[in-house]
Amino acid sequence: MEKKFKEFKPTSWAVENTTSLYVLAVFLAIFGIISYISIPKEQIPEIVIPIILVNTVYPGTSPADMENLVTKPIEKNLKSINGVKKITSNSLQDFSSIVVEFRTGIEVAEAKQRVKDAVDKTRSQGELPNDLPQPPSVNEIDFSEIPIMYINISGDYDLNQLKKYADMVKDRVESFPEITRCDIVGALDREIHIDVDMYKMQAASVSFSDIERAVAAENRTVSGGTLTLDGIRRSIRIVGEFPDLETIKNVMISSSSGALVKLSDIAEIKDSFKEQESFARLNNKNVITVNVIKKSGQNLLNASDKIKDALQEMKTNAFPSDLNVVITGEMSRYTRSTLADLNNTIIIGFILVTVVLMFFMGLTNAIFVGLSIPLAMALSYMVLPSIGFTMNMLVMFSFIFALGIIVDDAIVVIENTHRIFKKSGMDIKTSAKFAAGEVFVPILSGTLTTLAPFFPLAFWPGVVGKFMYFIPVTVIIALFASLIVAYILNPVFAVTFMKHEDDEAITTHRKSPFRIGGIIAAVAGIFYIFAASGKISFGIPNFILFVSLVYILHNTFGYKILLRFQKTIIPKTLDGYERLLRWTLVAKRPYYLVTALAFLLIASFMITALRKPKVVFFPNNQPNSIYAYIKLPVGTDVKYTDSIARLAEKRVLNTLGPDNPLVESVVTNVALGASESFFDSGTKTSNKAKITVNFVEYAKRKGAKTEPYLEKIREALKDIPGATITVSKNRMGPPTGNPINVEIKGDNLDDLIFTANRFMQYVDSLKIPGIEQLKTDFESSKPELIVVVDRQRANHEGITSGQIGMELRTAVQGKEISKFRDQEDQYPIVLRYNDYVRENIDRLMNLKITYRDMTTGLLRQIPLSSVASIKYQNTYGGINRQNVQRIITVYSNVLSGYTPVEINARLKEVIKTLPVPEGVTIDITGEREDQLEAIQFLSKALLISLALVFFILITQFNSIGKTVIILLEVLFSIIGVLLGFDIFNMTFSIIMTGMGIVALAGIVVRNGILLVEFTDVLQERGMEMKEAVVQAGKTRITPVLLTATAAILGLIPLAIGLNIDFGSLFAHLNPHIHLGGDSVAFFGPLAWTIVFGLAFATFLTLIFIPVMYYILYHGGAAIKRRFNATFRPEKNVDLEQLF
Secondary structure (H helix, E strand, O other): OOOOOOOOHHHHHHHHOHHHHHHHHHHHHHHHHHHHHHOOEOOOOOOOOOEEEEEEEOOOOOHHHHHHHHHHHHHHHHOOOOOEEEEEEEEEOOEEEEEEEEOOOOOHHHHHHHHHHHHHHHHHOOOOOOOOOOOOEEEEOOOOOOEEEEEEEEOOOOHHHHHHHHHHHHHHHHOOOOEEEEEEEOOOOEEEEEEEOHHHHHHOOOOHHHHHHHHHHHOOEEEEEEEEEOOEEEEEEEEOOOOOHHHHHOOEEEOOOOOEEEHHHHEEEEEEEOOOOOEEEEOOEEOEEEEEEEOOOOOHHHHHHHHHHHHHHHHHHOOOOOOEEEEEOOHHHHHHHHHHHHHHHHHHHHHHHHHHHHHHHOHHHHHHHHOHHHHHHHHHHHHHHHHOOOEOHHHHHHHHHHHHHHHHHHHHHHHHHHHHHHHHOOOHHHHHHHHHHHHHHHHHHHHHHHHOOHHHHOOOOHHHHHHHOHHHHHHHHHHHHHHHHHHHHHHHHHHHHOOOHHHHHHHHHHOOHHHHHHHHHHHHHHHHHHHHOOOOOOHHHHHHHHHHHHHHHHHHHHHHHHHHHHHHHHHHHHHHHHHHHHHHOOOOHHHHHHHHHHHHHHHHHHHHHHHOOOEEOOOOOOOOEEEEEEEOOOOOOHHHHHHHHHHHHHHHHHHHOOOOOOEEEEEEEEEEOOOOOHHHOOOEEEEEEEEEEEEOOHHHOOOOOOOHHHHHHHHHHOOOOOOEEEEEEOOOOOOOOOOEEEEEEEOOHHHHHHHHHHHHHHHHHHOOOOEOOOEEOOOOOEEEEEEEEOHHHHHHOOOOHHHHHHHHHHHHOOEEEEEEEEOOEEEEEEEEEOHHHHOOHHHHHOOEEEEEOOOOOOEEEEEHHHOEEEEEEEEOOEEEEEOOEEEEEEEEOEOOOOOHHHHHHHHHHHHHHOOOOOOOEEEEOOHHHHHHHHHHHHHHHHHHHHHHHHHHHHHHHOOHHHHHHHHHHHHHHHHHHHHHHHHOOOOEEHHHHHHHHHHHHHHOHHHHHHHHHHHHHHHHOOOOHHHHHHHHHHHHHHHHHHHHHHHHHHHHHHHHOOEOOHHHHHHHOOOOOEOOOHHHHHHHHHHHHHHHHHHHHHHHHHHHHHHHHHHHHHHHHHHHHHHHHHOOOOOOOOOOOOO
């Protein structure tokens, strides 16, 4: 009768249907590759944050009036909306902007509708001014609307011609489905100017209204209906549009006196341009820049390739040869570099894992265990598009992070199959079934405990959580995929390829390795012929030849080394481990060991506290770009701002030096695209400029660092008079607050201004190291020229303030009165006074206002100065509010070598000693606020993950004692993390190190489960407890070492930044080996946390778990004896099950 054994049904089915499973594996590989190719690629994920913007325009309104009349009424209804996290507002001259930030989890469309309803409610209640030119606009904020590249157009042409070329580029690029829009910076917008001579106009008794009516009436095409002539129905059109400027000049105007005046007699009509409102330069040369903005969710690499191809075609066919078209700030360069680095890191990790497995399991077994990595990834790739994931650096890192863990399931299954097949005498199919059934429960428990920390991490709230969400979800998908591969496909590979070592050795000796190796080399030769003709890359035949060499070397020398290792070193290691374990489990030694570990845990915390390591929110990185933001007083003319930007640009270029190989480009933007705030990115601010230094990719820097340029540029720009300059770099991670951000809140604006100034002066006097320069977002000196109307006199004359305002507005700013059509384009016709009048306030005050005398019915004119006077003053540039309170923010960057944590700690002490007026509060927010939220969540996630692990373990073992043993391993593994960071003097990252510790809680218990579970199995088979502990350790040491080593080696390439370009290695025999990069800067702390913690946890698994199991057994027995003797001598109580 056949002996029954525990088996896992899906595995048993798979080993009986190997052909179907091989077909499934092929399909899995094919569709996985297709999915990888089709998934959109980007460097950082596009996160959707429900932020809604409410903008209101109310001309002629001061910031204080804008706050009271518009901002406050809208805020009153917005604050009652459910789900609102924060409301911030800015009341400026003529404009109110309110930003409503919702808690994550609310759909953007729903958030927008709620805000619209609140704004409509405010209007319907009559709380907004009745004379608003248009209702408040409600728009969502799309954080993906960041330019993916800048197309710079220059040459020996006037700006009008360059603008035409820029428009051609804009039209072509916007036709691609991946592109949202293109913004043109630094161009001149064509306008037809009617510059009126004020004195001639007054002499002719003509008003602005007369000219406006005449031009608008003449420049029209009107339909006159239809008419039937000779049986044909014809439409009637009166074509009156101006064909040229001469027609405009000849327009006749009827004056108030009844005379006819030709327009050209009182005005100069010019085909000109709107006053330039923005400037752009590339490497100190004027350019017109086209900013290209991609649609959310579209493939960045495809979009970039399409644009490059289109530009190349236009250079060849549409543009003159001397026109320069240069692309800068191309995001796809960094994305390709990051994705290539991460892909190569996966390959390096795969190779390292396979090599280690090869020594323990043989080359064949190692290869098909290693195959679980690409197969699990292929299965994961097929899932990612269905949940809307793109292929970004977080998803790629998740696969690297899961690389060593993915093979854990396969290692345990294959190692167990290998052990049973070698020792039991069963055939390979039965061995595979038996092995899978024996370890299914511990593997499932181990996988669930590994996943346990990632489930709470998937519910991380806030902006940081939206960003980090990709890591836990991808890891969960990858580990479930690895479980499927380990139990369905790996046993099939084992059934087909697994042989006894002796049989394999004999077979190897009998066959000539050179024959098969020669066949493979011959295939490579065929491909070399195709490569020589240019049809394929030389990388393909080079790779085939490499496979041939590996095959020959393995079958001549390699297998001998592996057999010697397996037959000598491994047995000696096992025997040595057994002796160590037996020595440890003698007398009081187990208790000494546990006590020593407890002291080591306390010591590691003390050492870390004494070292005072640097703590950062997200890891620091070598900048890919450095930004110098220049801010001048509000009201500064854009031309003066440009002159200051030129001075700063010259200093930056001198700092960088000529022909610097690290620098890709230096781009300057004035007014447009020059703001630090994302919300102002599309707004023209005449007092702001930005200089961007773009560096080449990390691989091209040859080890040189770009961080020193940050301080050099700060030093070069620090003494430009009148300008507030902030120098910063691109930061990795999601958008967060300023490193130093102090919010001063209250209702009394004067108290806020006083407190902000005193705080800044006090902090400056302390000279706290690390602060770049304290700045405030409050503008207290916006220059104004007030026209004070004598209402009594004006009303006596029958003139209103509105008439005076519109007359001045038309005179100075101009008024669009019609459109001039030139082929398919239309350009505004602008009416205004000539520069002689417009640029002199005294002449403007002498302009005459035409009105009709209501008594006589005659038209009269009086000079403006007779009913109004002027006054010069400074006023607030704007009033900011947060959650219906006025607020002034003081902020700064942090200098290199310092961290925000240490500086904010000093500022916290300063705030405690600073007296403030009643009703005023001072809080440190910004990045610190995000840090506290992250620490709170990670602490909660750690507790939840430990609770989940506890529940899984208690469910499996039905024993509190055994569960506590394994959980103690989590606690003691922190020793490895702390000592590792202390020894190598590493910086702690709140996000990445914290996330690593949370993830470590699930990973380290995996091997402990294997050991404890097998110890129980041996005891159930009748083995004495101490012997069961020793034999379980000896049996499970191989999978424990292999799984831990695989996980560590999978992360080591990322931790140290080892990168080998395998494509270049085989195609050009140049591997481009380098260490470091953006990936290691960002993910390094997390990788090292897992490496240090898992390395120490491996020791804990092999020594501490057996020791604690031994103590638990003896301790439980002693407690049982004492309990029975003391309380229940008549009846023994079995407490063993409890423990």
